[in-house]
Amino acid sequence: MELLNKGKAKSVYKGEADLIIEFRDDLTAGDGAKHATMEGKGALNAEISARFFELLDEAGMETHFLGYEKPNRHLAKEVKIIPLEVICRNIAAGSILRRYPFEEGQEFTPPLVEFGFKSDEYHDPMLNDEVAIALGAVKDRGELNRMREMTLRVNDILRGFLAERGVILVDFKLEFGWDRDGNLLLADEVSPDTCRFWDAETKEVMDKDRFRRDMGDVLEYYREIRRRVYGD
Ligand SMILES: Nc1ncnc2c1ncn2[C@@H]1O[C@H](COP(=O)(O)OP(=O)(O)O)[C@@H](O)[C@H]1O
Ligand SMILES: [Mg+2]
Numbered sequence: 001m002e003l004l005n006k007g008k009a010k011s012v013y014k015g016e017a018d019l020i021i022e023f024r025d026d027l028t029a030g031d032g033a034k035h036a037t038m039e040g041k042g043a044l045n046a047e048i049s050a051r052f053f054e055l056l057d058e059a060g061m062e063t064h065f066l067g068y069e070k071p072n073r074h075l076a077k078e079v080k081i082i083p084l085e086v087i088c089r090n091i092a093a094g095s096i097l098r099r100y101p102f103e104e105g106q107e108f109t110p111p112l113v114e115f116g117f118k119s120d121e122y123h124d125p126m127l128n129d130e131v132a133i134a135l136g137a138v139k140d141r142g143e144l145n146r147m148r149e150m151t152l153r154v155n156d157i158l159r160g161f162l163a164e165r166g167v168i169l170v171d172f173k174l175e176f177g178w179d180r181d182g183n184l185l186l187a188d189e190v191s192p193d194t195c196r197f198w199d200a201e202t203k204e205v206m207d208k209d210r211f212r213r214d215m216g217d218v219l220e221y222y223r224e225i226r227r228r229v230y231g232d
Contacts, residue, residue, distance in 0.1 A: 008032055009045075009193055014078075018066055021074040023049070027193070029212040031120040036211065043071035044222045045191040050074065051229045052158060052190040059157050061150065064177065064187040079177025079187050083137050085116040085124055086151045089171040090159065093196055094209070099126075105203075111155055113148050118175070146184055147176050154186065162197070165228040167206065170196035192222045 001013040001020060008028040013020040023042035028035050050068035057063055066075040089112040092102040096112075115132055116124040129141050138144055151174055159169045172195035175188035188194070197206040205213075206221040 015075065019076045019078045021076050023072045027208065027211050031123055038219050041219060041222065044226050045189065045193055046072040046074060048226050048229055049189045049191045055157055055161055056154060056186065061153060062183055062185050064185045077179050077185065079179050079185050081175055081177040081187060083118040084132060085118050086147050086174045086176065087114045087116060087171060088151050088155045091170045093170050111152065113151050150186060166200045167228055168198040168200050170198055192225050197225055
């Protein structure tokens with residue numbers, strides 16, 4: 001298979017008609033400065049992410065997802081990735097606490113949507129609409145607004161689904177891209193690597209923050225997320 005792109009956590013191959021995205025066991029934090037491999041992480045993320053994409057597809061959202069192949073592959077439509085990270089926050093946690101005087105755990109009503117420039121070299125800086133357009137990441141504000149709307153829709157769908165399973169969706173990061181017919185699709189992954197999940201009862205951290213903050217038991221909590229998402 002032809003390798004198109006090897007990122008920090010996934011390898012993207014050209015399949016017969018579409019893409020094969022292989023979720024690897026690599027975990028990174030701090031733009032790749034911190035790295036580990038944890039056996040089984042890729043499979044867990046692929047399985048969890050597949051369930052979320054299925055839910056979004058059922059709700060009529062346009063995504064790149066075509067299917068899940070056990071243990072750690074997705075089939076997906078190839079898109080031209082927009083070099084922006086779209087972050088949606090329901091609760092204050094992580095980097096936003098270093099930028100503004102929010103209290104950890106405070107709720108954002110309505111949720112906040114922020115855009116970052118997807119660049120390890122520049123450390124994914126936040127940007128406003130003008131900068132995103134000047135960089136050529138998008139054509140105009142209309143495109144940013146479509147991503148905002150889709151992101152809030154993802155939030156509504158996943159937040160409710162997870163709440164029923166005792167998980168708080170604290171925040172998450174999405175990537176979008178353009179397919180060859182000019183459709184805007186949700187791409188990449190939705191997993192404990194790219195979301196913050198807290199247990200609704202205990203407020204325990206159930207995501208990659210366990211790795212970032214050296215809290216231990218990273219995969220135990222990924223497994224628990226998988227279990228709750230599949231209800232088994
Ligand atoms: N449908 C898709 N078409 C093309 N590229 C994609 C698609 N979905 C995800 N990607 C890209 O695959 C790459 C590998 O993923 P990942 O390992 O998460 O990379 P990163 O190091 O940028 O986080 C990323 O650049 C991501 O934007
Ligand atoms: Mg990534």
